[in-house]
Amino acid sequence: MDVKVQQEVNEVTKGIVIYAVIVGIISIVVPKETIHIILGVVFGSIIAILNFRLLALTMEKAVKMPPGKAQAYTSIKYLVRMFIVAVVIFVSVKNPNINVIGTILGLISTQIVIFIKKLLISKIQRKEVK
Template sequence: MEGYTGKLMQNIIKRVLVIIFLALLITFALGKFSQAMLVGLLFGSTISILNFRLLALSVTKALEMSPGKAQIYASSRYLIRMVITGAVIVVSLKAPYISTIGTIVGLLSAKLAVMQMGLGGKDTV
């Protein structure tokens, strides 16, 4: 299972990097590029990848548990991931050197990568 998870993570990371690159190109084209946007995109996408990794670890571990324990474990891990995401958004709102829009796009990048894979992207794993 770890081999599959490792390949999946590599694929997601590659796709996230492409999404971030495209987002940067769009900001350049619209004349909205700034250092804060770059920091926001990097900050959000890094947390997005880490959250995706936490999800993969949680699912792998929950599969080894009884259904009742797995449900409690998965729910607690979901709450932890949401608290992390909320904290990242709060930090981006408070820090003037981090673009909140860039952070949100970065946070969505892993989800967009997974959706793209599900829509028939090459090299799904």
């Protein structure tokens, strides 16, 4: 994997871990479901990290392909990632020890981390412009 891409994946992975810890701490508010929520967040976060790494590998490989082949390749890989998400949610629904909401919070952690990262970067850049 390219060094810059690997660095970005590592930064987002660290952000996901921090997010999972924060959500786990917040879940203490729900004493009856705390452990199930934490298991769900961990489960969802691990899959989110996996999916993000698969996305990075897919994009890195796709840029070296001709456009038509790259589109077909990325579409197939997208379907694989969505299938993984569907299986994770299905397992979470069927397993009484894993909270579905916690799993979904873990699965969306990548989007939340990237959004917060972009928000912080834009705030820092605005301060530098002044």
